Amino acid sequence: MENSTQLRNWLDDMALAHPLVIAGPCSAETEDQVLKIAHELKDTDVNYFRAGIWKPRTRPGNFEGVGAIGLKWLQKVQQETGLKTATEVANRAHVELALEHGVDLLWIGARSTVSPFIVQEIADALQGTDRIVLVKNPVNPDLSLWLGAVERLHSAGIKRLGVIHRGFSTYEKTKYRNIPEWQLAIELQTRFPDLPLINDPSHISGRRDLIFDVSQTALDLNFDGLMIETHTDPDNAWSDAAQQVTPRRLVQIMKDLRIRKETDQEAEYNNKLNNLRAQIDVIDNQLIEILGRRMKIADAIGGLKKQRNVAVLQTSRWNEILGKMILEGEGHGLSEEFVLKMFKAIHQESINHQEKIINA
Ligand SMILES: O=C(O)C(=O)C[C@]1(C(=O)O)C=C[C@@H](O)C=C1
Numbered sequence: 001m002e003n004s005t006q007l008r009n010w011l012d013d014m015a016l017a018h019p020l021v022i023a024g025p026c027s028a029e030t031e032d033q034v035l036k037i038a039h040e041l042k043d044t045d046v047n048y049f050r051a052g053i054w055k056p057r058t059r060p061g062n063f064e065g066v067g068a069i070g071l072k073w074l075q076k077v078q079q080e081t082g083l084k085t086a087t088e089v090a091n092r093a094h095v096e097l098a099l100e101h102g103v104d105l106l107w108i109g110a111r112s113t114v115s116p117f118i119v120q121e122i123a124d125a126l127q128g129t130d131r132i133v134l135v136k137n138p139v140n141p142d143l144s145l146w147l148g149a150v151e152r153l154h155s156a157g158i159k160r161l162g163v164i165h166r167g168f169s170t171y172e173k174t175k176y177r178n179i180p181e182w183q184l185a186i187e188l189q190t191r192f193p194d195l196p197l198i199n200d201p202s203h204i205s206g207r208r209d210l211i212f213d214v215s216q217t218a219l220d221l222n223f224d225g226l227m228i229e230t231h232t233d234p235d236n237a238w239s240d241a242a243q244q245v246t247p248r249r250l251v252q253i254m255k256d257l258r259i260r261k262e263t264d265q266e267a268e269y270n271n272k273l274n275n276l277r278a279q280i281d282v283i284d285n286q287l288i289e290i291l292g293r294r295m296k297i298a299d300a301i302g303g304l305k306k307q308r309n310v311a312v313l314q315t316s317r318w319n320e321i322l323g324k325m326i327l328e329g330e331g332h333g334l335s336e337e338f339v340l341k342m343f344k345a346i347h348q349e350s351i352n353h354q355e356k357i358i359n360a
Pocket residue numbers: 298301312313314315317318321346347350351354
């Protein structure tokens with residue numbers, strides 16, 4: 001699959017004055033609940049009403065969705081509010097039922113995207129559909145797996161495609177439920193600049209107080225839309241209670257978000273920008289040159305260690321460097337996270353250099 005401006009036709013055709021908004025409860029619970037939320041979202045920026053019908057849960061025994069009856073409630077949403085509808089599909093039977101019930105947008109969840117077998121089954125069932133199909137990132141940060149799923153749908157003749165960034169599972173304790181790894185979304189945009197990219201701040205955050213900031217970051221990174229879980233009584237939701245917001249809060253979020261344009265033609269802005277970029281170019285070249293010099297010294301250390309048969313990894317020296325550099329970084333406005341990442345990469349490169357020398 002190649003990038004093509006046609007990939008964004010379905011989104012451009014909507015001619016929206018704001019990012020695409022998909023909102024609604026994590027799960028459809030009852031007909032009343034679905035319709036109540038939909039009516040509250042009717043005259044807002046919301047374009048698609050979402051509700052989970054089949055819920056993939058981490059452990060059995062939790063609420064696993066109301067099943068096919070919920071699709072009838074989504075039809076009522078269309079009739080009563082004029083909102084288009086969206087739901088997750090995870091196998092052929094889900095696809096067939098969703099298509100039969102006129103669901104306008106279908107998405108493949110993170111736990112399905114990891115399995116090429118499941119994705120292929122869904123692609124085959126969707127063959128040639130004109131519905132919009134979005135692919136959530138796989139739970140692990142694997143861009144090829146994510147794009148591979150999109151490719152399977154593309155090969156099945158599905159033209160109205162897009163992706164949803166919902167963050168990635170991690171063993172580490174962080175403030176997020178699923179860490180965003182924004183670099184991956186940036187790389188995806190570099191490879192497929194025209195593939196519509198939606199952010200799911202609800203699953204990244206896992207808690208409602210982070211949703212605004214995650215959404216703003218997404219818009220600052222040129223995302224095309226947001227999928228935000230919305231419930232009239234979030235605390236008593238049957239699934240994902242902590243991360244859902246009320247329709248009122250959603251409206252406020254949309255009002256407060258600053259929507260940025262991709263670029264600006266104004267002369268003075270461009271002059272200043274070019275000047276600053278020229279400064280960055282000079283510094284980037286210096287960085288590369290200086291890192292090259294550091295590696296030459298590492299090579300010399302490798303030579304010394306070879307003579308004396310000493311191990312490459314020197315943990316205490318390494319910890320000493322890290323501690324010093326974190327403090328140094330702080331003084332220059334650099335976060336600990338960044339300094340750690342950067343020095344881990346430098347250390348690894350240094351080890352690779354020495355490995356070559358010591359084993360030559
Ligand atoms: O000081 C050393 O012994 C090195 O090999 C250099 C260096 C580094 O790049 O700073 C690399 C590997 C060691 O684990 C510690 C530090």
